[in-house]
Amino acid sequence: MITLGHYLTLSAVLFAIGLFGVLTKRNVIAVLMSVEILLNAAAIAFAATAAYRDPLFFSGQLFALFIIVVAAAELSIGFAILLTLYRHAGSVSTDVIEEMRG
């Protein structure tokens, strides 16, 4: 049988993969895509917990719903900021955001 542990493990591994993407990607769009994976990993954990442990209130399912909404909003703001960056730098590679340092 599938247990809650299966789902949680899946979400943990997914989170780790997403985190790896955030750390290694050299394009800000790709980094944001990896962040989306992170958010989905959290959503899976919420939904699974709700399904197994919270039959009365299933708050986790609602939480997962809200995560989807929030992820969309986050991405739209992120992309808008990227556009302003692109106007200045002509690129959205992480190389172009290394001017301020120290």
Next chain:
Amino acid sequence: MSLVAFAILAGLILAGALVVVFSSNIVRAAVALAFTFFLIAGLYFMLGSPMLAVVQFAVNAAAIPILTLFIIMMTRSRSVRPASGIFVLVALAVVIAFAGGLWAYLGAAETQVFPVSPEGIGLRLLSVTLFPFEVASVLLLLAMVGAIVLARRVEE
């Protein structure tokens, strides 16, 4: 049986995510992301929440990858230069340690899934969760206005 289904689904999800993370072609990564999210919708079906699955499909598996593709086109991003080797190794080490740490703390043995109908979710959404629901609407409005303000061209 369902364990086999889960294993296949999970394997595909992880494979999709790995493609997103490792592909040096950003368009391919975006498509893989859509694929991954689509499969996650399947996961929600298995968890007995068709409502969540549908929303996941509509927003995460369809809208977001399309948005991503748009922005990829607008910024003329094609390929992603891979990170330098040493950094990849460091990141890998961190991630493995992190995943190992998390995994050690996970593990729960419940087997019974309690399905939730869309009506159930809807009722709950508009009763106990009404306040966060309204807040989410403000959040979306903010994102919309923010995106417009930042992205629109200024006539000089």
Next chain:
Amino acid sequence: MITFLAVVLLAVGGMLVAMAAPLLDRRADVLAGVTVAIFGVTAIMGALAYSERVLILASLEAGPLTGLALVLLSVAGLAVAWSGLTRPQSLKGGPGEFYAFLLWGVLGGVLLVGANNLLLFFLGLELSSYATYVIAAYDRDRRESAEGATKYMVLGALGSAFLLYGFALIYAATGSIYLDAIRQSLADGVPTLARVGFALALVGLGFKLALVPFHAWVPDAYQGARPLGGAFLASVPKIAVALGLITLLGRGFFPMNSEAGGWILGLAFLSFVLGNLWALPQENIKRLLAYSTVGHMGYLALGLAVGGAFGYASAGFYLLAYLLAGAGAFFALEAAEAAGVPSTLEGWKGLGRRAPLLAALVALLFLSLAGVPLLAGFLAKLYVFAAAAKAGWYGVLVVAVLTTVLGYFYYFKVLAAVFLDAPKDAGALNVSPSAVALVFVFAGLSLLFGVWPGAAFSVIERAFSVFLGA
């Protein structure tokens, strides 16, 4: 009920401002005025809501802590809106919409402090963060702004993801997202999963609070934003998240307060040591203030780590003192930049001769930040250190006191440039009187609370004892 009205006022006010903005393209000052008025009203409502004890729509806890947040956040928002009045058309792209983000950002902060469940907490935090991302990117004519905002937004999304995953693990461990239920569940023993969950949530919160090692975005975002936006960045998210962390610690995670305190202490220690060291060699004043913020948040977190009514109250007073002096310093930068002085040590040379009043106020604010007696910053440090001493952390205390000396060094470096160096351009500066008035109020309040902390401190302390008693 008053709290609810204030929340509605902020949300609806933001919508109206956003809708009116395209129509009033050339009259952004009208919208700024409206925003100032709304914040004035909500600040008063916050004071009135101080004695309220209700649960609004099963989600928002209206109590003294929410009232306190409403007052502090509204004052911060009001000041930023007022500062925007001095150059209404200089906010390129959307001079009017800017105020909608102020209102929504403050709204998010209030919600996260008042949340009785993780969902509303998360949404409030995101609302506040998104407003901050937009404000950080608002100066879109400057490349620095885009660069700083990009880093801030991407790393912020990462921080949020950690927070969210932490919440998910807490939910998995306790089976509820409601803080009261979580506390009851944890009272029987804290499962490892919940402990890890809280640790991950702390990553996200530490990010917003700019604690080391989650601080790296701070200098870039502050340098990129306009000083006006810097003032917002330095005040609203800090107040909201610090008080929100107290909500979590005091309400939901009370049974694991001592170990959580240990983690926060570690972050605090790193922050005030490294933040102050980083600030030492800075030449750009915005960057210098950014690193010093990291240090200040370290001292603040020291109070949070101690916990209890006195620890929280000391952190609360620190917030107040930092709001006044830190945001005040950014308003001074804004006033100077509006008059054409770049925010660098080089540009500020001889400011004392070019704009004596502004320079004198800057001196007050920086001295308060450095922690000179008779200014609020000194007492704030004193209270936090007293809390640490009560907790028996003498080793940490010694290091904390030593690092304040570093603060003296770099703040005085700026003041020395302002007062002792000869200006390159000797002409008197034409500083906007309303901008100076704002700085004056912040400096004056720093002095007032430095000389007369009793009333403010007891109001704050009572808020926390009532909150903890509940």
Next chain:
Amino acid sequence: MIYANLSYWIPLLPFLGFLMLILLGPLFRGRLSGWFATLTMALVAFLALGLLAEALRAAPQWRLVGGEVELARGALSGFPFRLEWPWLSIQGEAGISLTFYIDQLAALVVAMVAVASLFIHLFSIGYMDGEARYPTFFAYLQLFTAAMLTFVMAGNFFIALLAWEVMGLMSYLLIGFYYKKKTAQAAMKKAFLTTKLADLGFMLGLFWLYKELGTFDLATVAEKAALLAVPVASGIGLLVFVAAIGKSAQFPLHVWLLDAMEGPTPVSAMIHAATMVAAGVYLTGRFYPVLEQGQALGYVAWIGGITALFAAVLAPAFADVKKIMAWSTVSQLGYMFLGLGVFGWAAAMFHLLTHAFFKALLFLGSGSMIHGSKTQDIFEMNRLGRYMPWTWVTFAVGALALIGVPPFAGFWSKDLILDVAKEHAPVLWFIGMVAAFFTAFYTTRMFVIAFHHPSLPSPWKAAAWNKDCPELNLKAGDCPPDPAPEPDHKPHESGAEMIIALVALAALSLIVGFWGSPLFGQSLLLFLYPGEAPEIIPASKLFGGYVIGTLVALAGIAVAWGLYARDPLKQRAPLWLTQALQRRLYIDEFYYRVVAEVAQWPTKALWLLDTYVVDVVVDAVGYVTMITGQALRYLQSGKLAVYALYIALGALALVFLGGARW
């Protein structure tokens, strides 16, 4: 209790006045700022007198029965008045609260300060007219008054110390009001260094006191003083007394007061005669229980006696009216310490009160003389009695009060001090009597020369030009004496505000002495009587002292009159003596030398240590810190991925720490 409950407005009003004037100064045109400040002070004086009236009613009533003091009625409830606000609170520790404590003495001195300050403000309206920084002057005056009132009302010594420092700061700023003059700069520096050095004693004494008794509270300290060990109490008492010596310009720290006359005359009247310098006496009075416990009162008495004589002897060698008055102030303050030291606590405070009025009067009178005659040199003043009748009358009242001629105020209080001294220390009584003779002498000399002689060539002025002035450590040319007025200058009477102020103070100088005199049953002394040790001498024993005192005063007047009425310019004392007196017995120069020399010893001694050890260590610490700061900058590389890695590493650490129980 109305006034007691409102008493916090007494220091607050002038403070608000200060804020108004300093912030909105440019908006106050012409004399408006002066009138504004004076009105504030009128309000304060009204409140202060109301407070005094309430204190008189509520204080315990004593009466004299057959030479013994006995209690007629105890204090009404709520007396001494006490107002308290929490200030610095630290949980678990006793915080410092802002306390106002108004007992008999505080009520009296508050009223004295407020009334004297009111008239000095009024006088300044005319005197300072046309000055460049007119509003600033009044702003400073207001802040000084606020600080002085806070000091007097302070219920704990910590607040008193803060107010004491603010007073010192205002004194410093006002001495240097004409900051462009080299002499003013040097004088402000001298005053600052001398009093600051002395203030260290106050601070050290206070911290020691806090360590011993765990409180700064004035009433508690008075109660618990008896618990202190004798050496400890004398240590604390003497440390604080050092600060009092500095503030009240007593020998050997008297050097700054004479040069403080560089400030505007109303400032000299207010700060350097009537109020601030008396703060040292007041403070010593407040520390009386500690000093008594420490058996250290003898030092107080001797310092006072020596100063009283020393200053009175030096005064006749000066020609500058303000400097003569300054010596007189030093001398009179010496009397007060003498009184304190011989258990004449109430008598000393009585003299504090009377002196404030007649010395303010004399200073304002000399201000009026200077204003009318355009010179400070008494020899250059041209028969002022003819041209300035009001000034003449009022100055005469002040002079008689200072000399101690019955029935003027100074007579009753000074003779009382000397009577107490006779009981306890006959030698000091004798010294005091000699000083009284000289007091009469220099006062009469000044009066006769300034008011009754035509303008004369000033005997020492020509010699002073282009000479260096060692008492300020200045080089030749930096401190020329004020230029003489034009030969045909006609003195004129001063304006109405100034005259009103003079007349009011003259009236007070006449009246206020009666309050403590046997004619009115010594009611002031009985009001102040603290109930224990300090004595009240019954009227029957006082008569002999009165006769001797009056005779000595009259003798002084007669001798001075005889010498100076006809031929004031004749050099009578040997020239070397005159010169020595004018150089202030070389004490100031000695200090400058000593300071210059002593300052080099540690420098020389520490030079090696400094160069080879301290410098290296300090440099190394600074260097390492800076290097660390610089090195840390590399961590902040600007790379997004690196920043994200920090977050991930932080998360990793927290996850493992979170998982591991600790």
